[in-house]
Amino acid sequence: MPSQLPWLEPRDPFPAPTLAWGDGDPAPGLLAAGGGLDVASLRAAYAQGTFPWYGPGQPILWWAPDPRMVLPVSEFRLHRSLRKRLQSFRRQARCEIRIDSAFEDVITACAMKEREGQAGTWIVPEMIDAYAHLHRAGHAHSVETWVDGRLVGGLYCVALGHAVFGESMFAYTTDASKIALAALVCLCRRHGVSLVDCQQNTHHLASLGAREIPRSKFLKHVDSARQQPAFPWIFEPVYWDKLLPSLTAPA
Known part of the structure; x- marks a missing residue:
């Protein structure tokens, strides 16, 4: 029992x-x-x-x-199709990554997306309200994919110091959520963040490099990382170099 x-x-x-x-x-x-x-x-x-x-x-x-699904940012898998899409995304002025410009739109879109094998959503209205308050307190952030001035995908996460906890993603266009995740990986690499928490094991996350680690190891990471000073949640286009240095080369 x-x-x-x-x-x-x-x-x-x-x-x-x-x-x-x-x-x-x-x-x-x-x-x-x-x-x-x-x-x-x-x-x-x-x-x-x-x-x-x-x-x-x-x-x-x-x-x-236990175990805990995490994405070591050094192990993010950039598949060929996503690499090509990122190359195109970066080179077009109409495409941009924004952070925290539309947090409530992002979490609402995550709540509305359909999930395979799951009826309804765990992002209930009380959760949306709670994480909006957490965002206003500076501890929850959205990473957003914008094309032609329109939000087409993104994710939201929680951050305590250098401890980053991924929550949910959505996409209105192909790979828009993956582009946002790639941007988060670049931001983490820029500021020395080693792991992004993924909470639960899914095939999609595993395909991008996430893997399970013992809860004890994860808790040690959180205890250490959350004591590091918070870093600025600002994305600069040059941060793509943390993932694809070749993007700076001439086309």
Whole structure:
């Protein structure tokens, strides 16, 4: 029988991530239920490698899975088709990467996208509101792909110092979310960020270089990285050189 799931009142401290349910329990990785989605609670959760994930009609559920899916930014896989698309994207003045110019549009688009094998979304209205507050507090960011002045794809993430936690992506045009992820990788390389948390294992993320690591290793990374000073969330076109130095060569 699984251990009883802790119920949190607002502002209660989180249980240690090592107390999350394991492989023999109904929901491996589930740590607690209840609590709140205020800025202080979200910061406390991410600082110990815990994140909220739940559906409509459910209480807030907090997760700390083991193993943890992460993307080492040095291992990002740039497939040939994406390389060509990035080369084209960078060379066209009508294409640009923006950061934090349309955070709520990005998270809303992520909430609306269809997911294979999943009915509905975990990005419920309360989550959108909570992460909008976290964004205004300076701890959540959007990386956006724009073409002809139109938002065509992007992602949002949480950042505490050098600890970066990817949340969700969307695309209205082919590879627009991958371009945003590539830009995030370049930004992380520029500022010495080694990992982007991906939370859960998916084939799509694995195809881009993400892999699982033990939760213990992930928590050590978070504890160290979050104590590093925050870096500026600004993207400069020259940052593409961190991924594709050849892009600076003549066409």
